[in-house]
Amino acid sequence: MDRYPTVADVAESARRLVSRFPGTCRLRRIGTSRAGRPISMLSVGHGPRHVLVVAGPHPDEPAGGATGIALAQRVARGDRLSAATDPSLVTWDVVLCLDPDGAALSEGLAEATAGAAPDGRSGPTLESYYRTAFRPVAAEQPEWAPIESRQLPESQALFRVIDELRPFLQCSLHNVEAGGTWVQLTRALPGLAAPFQASAAEIGIPVQHGTFDALYWENPSPGVHVLPPPDSTDRLAAGSAEIGLSTWCAPLRYGGVTAIVEVPLWATDMADDPSPHPDAARVLSDLAGLVRDGGRQVTALLDKARGFLPPARDSPRRRVLEWMADGLYDLVAESWTPLARQAAEASGDGDPRRLSTAQLCALDVVARRQPLRAAGLLLRLLEQSDDAAAPGLHRELDELFTAWCTDFERALGLRWVPVSSQVEHQARTVVAAAESALRIVR
Incomplete structure (x- = not known):
């Protein structure tokens, strides 16, 4: 199979x-x-x-x-x-x-x-x-x-x-x-x-x-x-x-x-590494920035395309994009604030507030996938549009999308x-x- x-x-x-x-x-x-x-x-x-x-x-x-x-x-x-x-x-x-x-x-x-x-x-x-x-x-x-x-x-x-x-x-x-x-x-x-x-x-x-x-x-x-x-x-x-x-x-x-x-x-292999991460608070801050920045970039291109995309009531893909643009990226990033605070207050390897490499790996996946999901949906909507502005926006988004995917695969050492x-x-x-x-x- x-x-x-x-x-x-x-x-x-x-x-x-x-x-x-x-x-x-x-x-x-x-x-x-x-x-x-x-x-x-x-x-x-x-x-x-x-x-x-x-x-x-x-x-x-x-x-x-x-x-x-x-x-x-x-x-x-x-x-x-x-x-x-x-x-x-x-x-x-x-x-x-x-x-x-x-x-x-x-x-x-x-x-x-x-x-x-x-x-x-x-x-x-x-x-x-x-x-x-x-x-x-x-x-x-x-x-x-x-x-x-x-x-x-x-x-x-x-x-x-x-x-x-x-x-x-x-x-x-x-x-x-x-x-x-x-x-x-x-x-x-x-x-x-x-x-x-x-x-x-x-x-x-x-x-x-x-x-x-x-x-x-x-x-x-x-x-x-x-x-x-x-x-x-x-x-x-x-x-x-x-x-x-x-x-x-x-x-x-x-x-x-x-x-x-x-x-x-x-x-x-990072998924089953239970060792305490030495700098979890910084990594969480970086991941929060990653999901916010990626979300902002996709949303900025969505803003330019809204006038010619199908309305959300008629398009499940458009509904997802609008839902994500309406605070989802911030919700994800902000949900990690208590974890970052706990990680910063942790004192030693035995402190239960320490986050492991595996836990941060799981959050890394979330941070990277949110903008990628949105970008994939917007790319498909732009491909289906006959508006004159669609090809240019598609090229700009496709470049971001490809770079994000490559970085995702390399950063986590992914294997199929x-x-x-x-x-x-x-x-x-x-x-x-x-x-x-x-x-x-x-």
């Missing part, structure tokens, strides 16, 4: 499984997207307990569809190496793509990231990725929209399935552009850490020690983060105080747990993770989570 499957590829693979295992596999439509696209779910097995796997929650994170099919194939073949994959004991329900509208706007991503060498030393570039990837505003992301007080049909479809199946485990399949692999849990799974870490080591993917998404969560083991109690809002990232309203937390009301499984597209490795590790982690969760509920 040297490329990600498209939504159509995943759907076709699901149909073939139903044809091959008609007594074991079923395919049904569980909802309809805002644009009228089907949201389908493949169920494998007839066990009384359910594992719910959610692929495609973010359209710029493409490995989940392949992972979902790989898991379905394993269960359909009757893999009884563990109770969790025994189809007579556990039914596996795979949502093939939760955000098909977003996936349509990331059309071309599979082709842009295809053709990596088997050894992973060469392959796609950040340029090819950011030129095609699309990520909607937070209020249009199905898992996150309820936090933003939006009731999307995609979110409602997932809530209905959770209420119907009452899964003991929900696994949400994600990618991060660069870094290492980690898992976020809504409740502790004590048996997960060892097989998760063993899989990463065997496949050659670094474990992310500290991550931007769960910077203040409980961290019982490297790469494993557990959501703090609902009343610990000071330990949540900016903008996530109402995380209990998300689809991630819905299985909790039935005693279930959610595992968000993150796998990198590009890896860096083959698609097959991403999928194998993600699938192994999901099975390990299911085995651990099943021991708790049995």
Whole structure:
């Protein structure tokens, strides 16, 4: 496997499984997207307990569809190496793509990231990725929209399935552009850490020690983060105080747990370096400047193009650009102010306020990716415009974009993770989570 499957590829693979295992596999439509696209779910097995796997929650994170099919194939073949994959004991329900509208706007991503060498030393570039990837505003992301007080049909479809199946485990399949692999849990799974870490080591993917998404969560083991109690809002990232309203937390009301499984597209050895950084406060200041400066440069070009771009109400890409320009870059930078203050006050290597190289690496990824996401979207809008000013603005932005991508790859020493490795590790982690969760509920 040297490329990600498209939504159509995943759907076709699901149909073939139903044809091959008609007594074991079923395919049904569980909802309809805002644009009228089907949201389908493949169920494998007839066990009384359910594992719910959610692929495609973010359209710029493409490995989940392949992972979902790989898991379905394993269960359909009757893999009884563990109770969790025994189809007579556990039914596996795979949502093939939760955000098909977003996936349509990331059309071309599979082709842009295809053709990596088997050894992973060469392959796609950040340029090819950011030129095609699309990520909607937070209020249009199905898992996150309820936090933003939006009731999307995609979110409602997932809530209905959770209420119907009452899964003991929900696994949400994600990618991060660069870094290492980690898992976020809504409740502790004590048996997960060892097989998760063993899989990463065997496949050659670094474990992310500290991550931007769960910077203040409980961290019982490297790469494993557990959501703090609902009343610990000071330990949540900016903008996530109402995380209990998300689809991630819905299985909790039935005693279930959610595992968000993150796998990198590009890896860096800095991700698993837990050594204290000698100058964290300065690095945080530099990163805050990086995200602000990049954001200002993209926004300045957006200002020049606003008069001829499609209106935000008609263009999801334009909506993202306006959302990012409206304070997102500053929000990201300002969220690191407490960390910088703590780092400056830290006295020695044993001081818990010291930030590690891995933690700063995770924040470095965030600082660099925000302007790149915006630049990729604006480049596509400029390419589609027939206004006389568009080519000149495109050339100016393209020069910035290329320089930023090159600097990103060099600064973090990025290496491509083959698609097959991403999928194998993600699938192994999901099975390990299911085995651990099943021991708790049995």
